[in-house]
Amino acid sequence: MITPPSPSAAEHADGSSVRLGALVPLTRPGWVEAGRHLLAGLDLAVHEVNEAGGIDGRPLELLVRDTAADPERAAAAVDELAGLGVAAVVGEYHSVVARAAAARADALGVPFLCSSAVLDGLTEEPTEWVARLAPAQSRGWRIFADFLLSEGRHRIAVATQPSVYWASGTRVLRDHLAPHGGTVVELDANALAPEALCDALVEHNAAALLLLVGTPEPAVPIVRAVRGDRRLAELLIGAPAGQPEFAAWASALGEDGAGIPFLRYLPEHLGPLGERVAKELRERLGGAPSFVAFEGWDTVTVLASVLRSRGTDRPGIAGSWPRVAVEGTRGPIRFSRTPGIGVWQWTWAPLHVADRDPAAPDRFRVRHTG
Template structure:
């Protein structure tokens, strides 16, 4: 009987300045899937976990280390800028990498057959978010953004998409948000900044300003998905998450197990983690199978990959996308505001 395990290298943010809660959920999904796959028999799979701490250079070093250890594939990562660094290094090492959760369209500079992604491209998700804003009557939309490739990409996507539909995107200083919202007559403010600071201080300032009582605050990147945002101050902030209206039967079972394991409802990132292993198990146990031949029933639907215009990696073409917020009357309850 074959007992040697097939090792999968895992990249997750588990310590600051990484979003450790996202890393915890991602790893929980990955580990549950490994247990399920191994319980089904066949050559066992094993995770070799490395903490990226949201550091691109640390991720590159981890890819090299894992490649030298002989892992068969790489999985994971939440932060887009970190995933981009890891994807480039995986491509250069000729190591398959299934990116679980990062969304930057340009995950690699050039087309590659070594990298695939489960999360939707940022352009698709953020355009759906822009449609939600426009349908709610918001045409003058402000953005408070910190310096980052990810935030800059999101700002560009929103500006171009809104302009083509009669909307206006206004960049405001995160340190002078309230006055600039008033001066620019903005009806919505999008937070493209870190949490808890300066995101929380901006929310408190805007909601404490009597001039801005009707201003919608949004966070398209999805941070309010996590328990750290489950407070009265941060409820009612629409964001993107990647879940369907109904999970698959597999997803229902996974949701129950992860809820017990985490002690709270699993985020969409946990489901991305589970689906990552479901795909890699199918590939690694089928010699010669590549991304183009994947057809796996995941927690959120049937997963298969294709080439998409402007996307350099193999992409799950239609992952589910929702615009949701936390109910101000019950912050632990999510309200679906739109889908795409």
């Protein structure tokens, strides 16, 4: 049951625009490149909504707040944005940060449409106030585990750092691989220098190493060390969280960064709408848009549809999640209740396992589809 928030958006808005709050990691230690792509998608969609007449003649305004990958900062931003009269909050890339934002939005009665974060437990309890576009981690990482099995990789090592997100991903992998004879050994990337980590991979006879770590540090030095170790010439390096998607990865690693599979939240081929938006995003970004940029565009497009049909009333927006039917850049978007997920979820958001082609590192190859 949705109860009216206090204060309401209408009591704070000045009437000249419809405000959306946007949470984006724009400074370190946040993943700045992901934040830049997310914001580009959000901004482009806002521009297009306003070019088409806005929300019943009122312009859509984006109030951007930098989370810098800090959960407390994100929660404080939701408080601030609620006080500024936003109709809803959108965005965020980092799962742990989005979880803090979702908890605060739920407590305040502010709709939150999460763009990119995948952690299954985005909220402690089921809520009507939060919806999510990105596929749940449990679905994506099970598909990645299936890819590993299809490649004959059963002895898996994960280089990991302390994080609810990495721990959750490791658990998904272990649970899915175990019935097929797969094993997962955890290597502490904070305690092991890259060379020592290579020694551990040899000791455990690992067939694959998954990078459950931040980028560029320590991911880039680890890749360099593994690629330079002849003992590990047959080792598959993987990065399910998507580090190789971004141009900075290719710039830092060159050929060493190719052939590293990751989860990519895109269909195998974009349709006409996706191609059109991709062209616009490329011009804004000065390079190829990542799947995160498409998530940003889809986020605002979904909310614009809701705002036009249900108005700017916060309970009305939240009550509209199950009625959403919007054509996004990556397919038709609808939200439903998914077992084990406490928020409204685009359950069948497209995804596949891809890597950068060793023959042309600026080109992506599809390695596995779920």
